[in-house]
Each structure stands twice: as C-alpha cells, then as structure tokens.
Amino acid sequence: MTYPNTKETISLLKEIVSIPSPSGNTKEVITYVEKFLNELNVETRRNRKGGLIATLPGKDDANHRMLTAHVDTLGAIVKEIKPSGRLKIDLIGGFKYNSIEGEYCEIETSAGKKYTGTILMHQTSVHVYKDAGKAERNQENMEVRIDEKVHNAEDxxxxxxxxxxxxxxxxxxxxxxxxxIKSRHLDDKASVAILLQLIKxxxxxxxxxxxxxxFLISNNEEIGYGGNSNITPETVEYLAVDMGAMxxxxxxxxxxVSICVKDxxxxYHYELRKRLVQLAEDHQIEYxxxxxxxxxxxxxxxxxxxxDIVHGLIGPGIDSSHAFERTHEESIENTAKLLYHYVQxxxxx
Incomplete structure (x- = not known):
C-alpha cells in the first residue's frame, strides 16, 4: 500500500494557489487541472458551468460515487471607476473587507490584460486622515490603488x-x-491538490x-452552486472535500482530517459519517x-x-478561513489517507 506523496501534494498546491481563479473566472485553473489529469490518461469532461469531471471506472458500474473539491476562490470585481482613478470593488464570496486590507491584487480586463494593485482604505495615511484607524472597513471606504500612472477615470x-x-x-x-503551509485560498485548493494526487x-x-x-472539480462553490448538478443518476454517495473551519x-x-457532522x-448523512470514522480508526488516521x-x-x-444521495464532508483543518489561511502537512496527509481508503x-x- 502506497499513500499519495504529501510533499508532491504540497508542491502541486503551491502551483494551484498561484493561478488566479475567483468565482466566475476559473478557466485558467480548470485548464491546468484538465492537463494534469489528461497526462495521467484519465477521462475528463467539462460541464456547462465550466467545472471539470474526471471518471475512474469501477467494478460496479450500477452504483457510483462522486467526490468533489472546488477550485474557485474568494475575490472581487470592479464595481466603479472613481474620479480619482481608483477602483471601488464588490466582493465575490463570503468574507469581510478587513481581511483584504493592504493586500496586493491583480485586475484582469475582459481583453485579458492584467494590472497589479493594492487594496487600501481611502483614509490610509495617518498624516492626513484623523480617523484612519476608526473608519469602517466597507465598500465605501476601501479601494484599489492601481500600479499605473492614472489620475482620473478616463486614464x-x-x-x-x-x-x-x-x-x-x-x-x-x-x-x-x-x-x-500559509496561503490564501487553501479553501479549497488544498483539497483539489489532495484529490489530484489521490487520482495519480x-x-x-x-x-x-x-x-x-x-471527481468533480467545481468552480462556483464560493457562491453556492458549484456542485449541485452533473451528478449521475447512479450516484449513491457524494463526498465533498473542503476545509475544516477552526x-x-x-x-x-x-x-x-476534519469529519463534518453538521453545518x-x-x-450530514449519519451512516456515511460513521463509516468515515470507522475507516479512520481502522487505519490509525488522526481525525x-x-x-x-x-x-x-x-x-x-x-x-x-x-x-437523492448520501452526502458527507471531510477536509484538512484550515486556520483563519476566508482570510490569512494556514494548515499543516499532517492535516494534508491524514485527509489523503482517509480518502485513499474511502474510495476503496x-x-x-
């Protein structure tokens, strides 16, 4: 028995988190995952939402399983171009403005051009704004400073x-x-890397x-509907692999590995939860x-x-979810081990 290599999983994870993929704009990262699987001679297809489905045939083709992890992430979208030449933004996904204050960002135009910037409070300078520390972190006060010579909306x-x-x-x-491992978007690219290494x-x-x-690599989970379709009628068990929140x-x-009882x-399905626990205990997997x-x-x-499915949820434990996330290689390894035994x-x- 050979478990998926944890160091290779982490190396793959670093590559995947480095590909921008806010919900609604995930084509590049889906293409990356598709290429990875095609090189393994795994059958894949894209659904109309832009997600990717890989299929491994089994002894029993009358009853199917589906595992899913999502490759879309939190992000933002240009809400308004301000007269100052800065950008007002609207959030994609469920997080707070304070968690992105001071973050470097990338703006991608519809033509594919990319520009860098920084997300800042309008009232950032303490030498100018008396309320710099007290002003609310919200859509009205936060903006993107573009790293280009712009003075107004026309620029x-x-x-x-x-x-x-x-x-x-x-x-x-x-x-x-x-x-x-410290990074944004460990939710849920850590799980995507784990599933890809499992398939390998x-x-x-x-x-x-x-x-x-x-294996469904979904691309709209952060906005609520990534994995709610393209489930074959033969599918009995459906296991989401997503972060465990701390x-x-x-x-x-x-x-x-975190096994979710309820969200x-x-x-979640009681019998599947008990089966996952039993597998963990049988194989000395920390959960x-x-x-x-x-x-x-x-x-x-x-x-x-x-x-009409049996549904479950497991995943690596992630600290500071939807902000400055962190996990440990032991969580990656324990999650991979449980999945390895589960699919068999x-x-x-």
Whole structure:
C-alpha cells in the first residue's frame, strides 16, 4: 500500500494557489487541472458551468460515487471607476473587507490584460486622515490603488479596465521548515491538490475501484452552486472535500482530517459519517469530528438541488478561513489517507 506523496501534494498546491481563479473566472485553473489529469490518461469532461469531471471506472458500474473539491476562490470585481482613478470593488464570496486590507491584487480586463494593485482604505495615511484607524472597513471606504500612472477615470479606462473586471488576491503562499503551509485560498485548493494526487496514486498503482467514481472539480462553490448538478443518476454517495473551519468551540485543528457532522444546512448523512470514522480508526488516521455553524458545501448544495444521495464532508483543518489561511502537512496527509481508503471501501447502502 502506497499513500499519495504529501510533499508532491504540497508542491502541486503551491502551483494551484498561484493561478488566479475567483468565482466566475476559473478557466485558467480548470485548464491546468484538465492537463494534469489528461497526462495521467484519465477521462475528463467539462460541464456547462465550466467545472471539470474526471471518471475512474469501477467494478460496479450500477452504483457510483462522486467526490468533489472546488477550485474557485474568494475575490472581487470592479464595481466603479472613481474620479480619482481608483477602483471601488464588490466582493465575490463570503468574507469581510478587513481581511483584504493592504493586500496586493491583480485586475484582469475582459481583453485579458492584467494590472497589479493594492487594496487600501481611502483614509490610509495617518498624516492626513484623523480617523484612519476608526473608519469602517466597507465598500465605501476601501479601494484599489492601481500600479499605473492614472489620475482620473478616463486614464483607467484607457488601460482597458472597466466595471465588471475580475480582481484576484495575491495568495502569498509559503511553506515552513516546521511543516506549515500559509496561503490564501487553501479553501479549497488544498483539497483539489489532495484529490489530484489521490487520482495519480490510483492510476500509478493500477488500483481498480469497487465502484465507478467521479471527481468533480467545481468552480462556483464560493457562491453556492458549484456542485449541485452533473451528478449521475447512479450516484449513491457524494463526498465533498473542503476545509475544516477552526475557531472558538471547534475541535478541528491543523494536524488532523476534519469529519463534518453538521453545518448550516443541517446534519450530514449519519451512516456515511460513521463509516468515515470507522475507516479512520481502522487505519490509525488522526481525525476530529466537528460542526461548522456558518458553512455550506457542494454536498449540501447538491442536497438542496434535490439529488437523492448520501452526502458527507471531510477536509484538512484550515486556520483563519476566508482570510490569512494556514494548515499543516499532517492535516494534508491524514485527509489523503482517509480518502485513499474511502474510495476503496464498500458503500453504506
């Protein structure tokens, strides 16, 4: 038995987080994932939303599994070009303005041109604005300073920048000697890297799965509907692989795989949850059970869409979700091990 290589997973993760992919503008990263899978001779297809589905045939083709991770991230979009030549933004995904203050960013025009900038408070300079520390971090006060010689809206439009252009945040990915991975967008590109390495290991070892298994790399999860379609009628189990959220009252940490009991959508399937726990215990995999109070996944989106499936949710523990995220290689490894055994296990029904 050979588990997916954790160092290779982290190397792949660093590449994926470095590709801008805010929800609504994910073509480049989907192409990257598609190329990775095609080089493994894995059958893939794109859905109309722009997501990617890879399929591994199994012994049982009457009952299918689907695993999903999402490659879309938080981001922003140009709301208004201000008379000063700065940009007012609108957020893509559920996060707060304070979490992007001071962040470097990239503006991509509809023609494909890219410009760098910085997200700042309008009242940033303490030498000028008495309320610099007290002013609210909101849409009215925060703006993008473009790294080009612009003095007014006309100068900005001359660059090709317009309302509706996408803005991505610098991931600032780093790995440490102590095993931590620090980066924006570990939600959920850590899980995407884990699934890709899992598929690579299954192909390398020529492992035949017990059931035909689909892997959906969804691209609209952060806005609520990435994984709610393209689920085959034969699909019985649907497992979302997404981050485990950390904070006060949570049991999730950065070193184990988090198995979700319940989120804002309600409880996940009880029997599947128990099966995941049993697999973890049988194979000495470190795990934590947890509840995420303000959270939804592609699996819960699929349930809301009316699919008759058994749904579950696991993932690596991520600190400071939707902000300055961090996890540890041990969490990546434990998540990969549980998935490796899960895809080779029998179904709950």
């Amino acid at each position: 900005v439009r001359a660059l090709g920048i317009e309302v509706g252009d996408f803005i991505s945040f610098d991931p600032r990915v780093q790995t440490t000697a102590s095993g931590y 290991q299954l192909m390398t070892d020529n492992i035949e799965l017990p059931y035909t298994t689909h 904070g006060d009252g949570q049991s999730t940490d950065e070193y184990t 804002a959508s309600g409880p 934590k059970l947890d509840i995420y109070p303000f959270y939804g996944s592609d699996a819960s989106a699929a349930i809301r869409a009316g699919h 296990s029998r179904m709950v029904l």
